[in-house]
């Protein structure tokens with residue numbers, strides 16, 4: 478017997494948790510055959526001189542065999558799962574179905590909010606695969622549950638890839654090392670989640686403090702910004718990423734966050750040091 482009924486919901490604190498399927502059960506029923514998928518979690522610590530760092534592979538509770546779309550974690554109660562979480566999926570579903578099949582949708586307000594909320598929920602929950610990578614504050618989850626809207630701390634973008642493939646990469650950066658002069662707010666770490674889901678590529682990052690120009694950062698990596706943007710930048714579909722682009726992008730995007738963690742707050746606007 479598991480002790481699932483003693484665990485508390487990570488979102489509302491109620492006792493008893495049920496399995497949360499990250500992609501929703503509709504994704505498992507997709508008629509399109511999908512290839513073996515992969516995901517990884519890494520906790521990146523910054524140590525000593527700027528260029529030294531350690532990467533600790535931390536695969537956590539999702540390190541099970543089988544298709545990515547079948548992965549679930551027991552972190553939320555039945556009421557959350559079937560209530561506000563289901564509403565987020567239901568609102569995003571019409572767009573997710575198109576985007577995963579490679580059909581781009583014009584990004585209006587409804588699309589922007591629905592897809593952003595789904596990606597935020599995904600990354601907030603995915604963190605719990607390994608508690609050592611879990612950094613999003615509890616009050617952020619609480620506020621998201623109650624208000625149903627993201628805070629200004631989130632940067633979210635979507636893009637396309639030319640093949641039909643599922644991946645999830647997660648990096649948590651800047652998790653405190655006392656030897657490095659990191660601001661207290663940054664010690665909480667920055668979680669970056671990059672996932673591909675069919676033809677859709679989604680990226681989400683939670684910043685513990687305000688960072689300017691994250692829109693430009695997303696655009697440079699081939700994403701259409703959904704948050705904090707208020708309007709589409711491309712006004713059309715972004716160029717499709719090819720090959721191993723998603724894996725390359727997680728490395729490049731992690732690298733830029735490293736500079737922020739090390740105190741170069743102007744990295745997004747200034748030339749690279």
Ligand SMILES: [Zn+2]
Pocket residue numbers: 486487488489490491553554555556557558
């Ligand atoms: Zn709950």
